Amino acid sequence: MVEMSMLPEECxxxxxxxxxxxxxxxxxxVCRLFRSAADSDVVWGRFLPHDLLHILSELDLASSMDSLSKKELFSRLSHRPVLVGDDRNRSFAIDKRSGKNCxxxxxxxxxxxxxxxxxxxxWIPNWKQSRFLEVAELGIVWWLDIKGWIETNMLSPKTRYAAYFVYNLNVEYNGFEERPVKLRVYLEGQDGNGDETSVFLKPPPNMQQQFRERADGWMEVEMGEFFNDGGEEDDHRVLAFSLFDFDGNTTKSGLIVxxxxFRPKGIDR
Structure with missing residues (x-):
């Protein structure tokens, strides 16, 4: 039996x-040999996203990629979320434990x-806790309806993901203790519109807390989960998600969005 230390560093x-x-x-x-092997581009190149070049182009970092080792690049992208896209209304990060896209x-x-x-x-600009340029603050509505879409090829393949609604409530919020909101996550084109769940964004005093407080000062509730079976560049499936409450008798206000x-299931923020 060959000891690991006897193998070439490349192996x-x-x-x-x-x-x-x-x-x-x-x-x-473990030792100097293992340190050199573990820090190599061979190792960290496999941990970087499959769509790395596209991500870097959205960050305007493609020209500086050659100056960074693969490990340094991984460290930069996993240290904190970075804004991507022309409008900077998306953020991207690599989960440092698994290497999956978030x-x-x-x-x-x-x-x-x-x-x-x-x-x-x-629309409130420069919100103190936000990573984005502005957040949405609810004045008053009777019908609440928030939805969106993301292409699955932006996410890591063969990975179970969960979607999380990230929010806060101002001191004058109303309506979220009286009624739950409904949540749904599903792949477009499949039969039906996915399973529907109900969550209180602010549970009444006699109910167990359903949201989780995040380290960045926001709150979150899980909207649903899905297994990203594809996720390669030529996979153009669309994941849809929605949060809604169509009760016309209860006013809602004070929600900050x-x-x-989207992050791998079981990873906290």
Whole structure:
């Protein structure tokens, strides 16, 4: 039986590349040979997204890619979310533990019913906790309807994802303790519109908390989950998602929308 330390460094790198970013970091602590192998571009090139060049082009970083090692590039993209796209209304990050793609669509990338009517919604620039240029703040509505879409080839293939509605409530919020909102996530073109769940964005005092407080100061509720069976560049399926409450008897106000985030199931923010 051949000991690992007897193998050429290239072979060790190849083996480590089939583990995970966390395992690669642990391997670098074994010895100098393993550190060199674990830090190689062979390893970290496999952990980077399959659509890396497209992501870099949206970040205007393609020209500087040659100056970074693959590990340095991974570190930069997993350290904190970065804004992408011409309108900077999407954010991207690599999950540092799994190497999977994480995206958030900001409020401006969502379809918000009456979102351009100041009586119902206001767009607040430079919100203190937001990663985006502006957030949406609900004035007052009777019907709440927020929806959007994302192409599955933006997400990592063969990965179970969950979608999360990221929000806050101002001090004058109303209507969210009285009624739950309905949530839905589904692939367009499939039979039906997916399973529907109900969640209180602000549960009444006698109910268990259904939202989770995030480290970035926002709250989130899970909208649903799905397995991204495809996800390659030529896969053009569309994932649809919605949050709604069509009860016309209860006014709702004070909701602040950051966006909707897609990340591998079981990973917290």
């Amino acid at each position: 060790i790198s190849y083996i480590i590349s089939y583990t995970s970013p966390m395992d690669a970091c642990r391997s670098s602590l 995206y958030m669509l900001g409020a401006r990338r969502l379809s918000i019913e009456w979102g351009d009517t100041p009586r119902y919604w206001k 950051e966006g909707i985030e």
